[in-house]
Amino acid sequence: MRLFLLTALTMCAFAANSILNRLAIDSGASDPAGFAIVRVLAGAVVLAALVSFRGGQLPLRNRRRIAGAGSLSLYLIGFSIAYLTLDAGLGALILFAVVQITMFAVTSVTGSAPSARQIAGAGIALAGLAWVLWPSGEIQVNPVGAALMIAAGVGWAIYSLVGRSEPDALAGTAANFVVALPITGLALLLVGGEWNMTATGYVLAALSGGVTSGMGYALWYRVLPQLAPTTAAVVQLSVPIIAIVGGVALLGETASLRLILGAALVLGGIALAVLRLSRR
Secondary structure (H helix, E strand, O other), rough: HHHHHHHHHHHHHHHHHHEEEEEHHHHHOOHHHHHHHHHHHHHHHHHHHHHHHOOOOOOOOOOOOHHHHHHHHHHHHHHHHOOOOOOOHHHHHHHHHHHHHHHHHHHHOOOOOOOOOHHHHHOOOOOOOHHHOOOOOOOOOOOHHHHHHHHHHHHHHHHHHHHHHOHHHHHHHHHHHHHHHHHHHHHHHHHOOOOOHHHHHHHHHHHHHHHHHHHHHHHHHHHHHHEEEEEEEEOOOOHHHHHHHHHHHHHHHHHHOHHHHHHHHHHHHHHHHHHHOOOO
């Protein structure tokens, strides 16, 4: 039960990231690149301060930073730039589909192949997510944006997989943010265009970075060693649904029948993939 609650809290933190991002960018309070840079900066500052307060040190020169900070940078850069040209729903669908495929493929190669039930559950959940997020009207997919979102999905999958062996979740996450900051900042400044941030945008980005990203990612690294890789992959399909439900509750958005049925498919697929059925 404790693991379930911590995992659910982590998914809610990820979904809150999406809500804060939408609040900032859709309202014009921030541009995507500026939001991402401030988000990483806030996460690095808050996490480093927590590690220092705890009396620890940041493992910046550890070889784990190559995979950890590198994959985090790939995710942040690809995600932020891709949304300049992609529909939000289609982008999320590409991202989470790639995360599933990558994590399932890696676990299969390393000898922990998913069972038929887990594959079926992931397929049902992904189908429900596609039903909810599929854009209405004519679909125009920017190939560059799609490629960047695929790269972001691969980056997040790697970030999740390497987190399973991180000995100190808080210090490791803090070091990843600190190392990723200059890489992400430079890349986004080069391609992000004009800096357009208001005071509200800075506050929302700081909340996203310091709380829902920084603390959320540290909590993710905390629970990952206790989750099977396939379980870690499938439960993340709940994030867009939680974000949409949060938008209904907090932003006054409409809960359609399509959303309700799609959410039921996602949750049912996750349950099929994750829960262990006892034999009679």
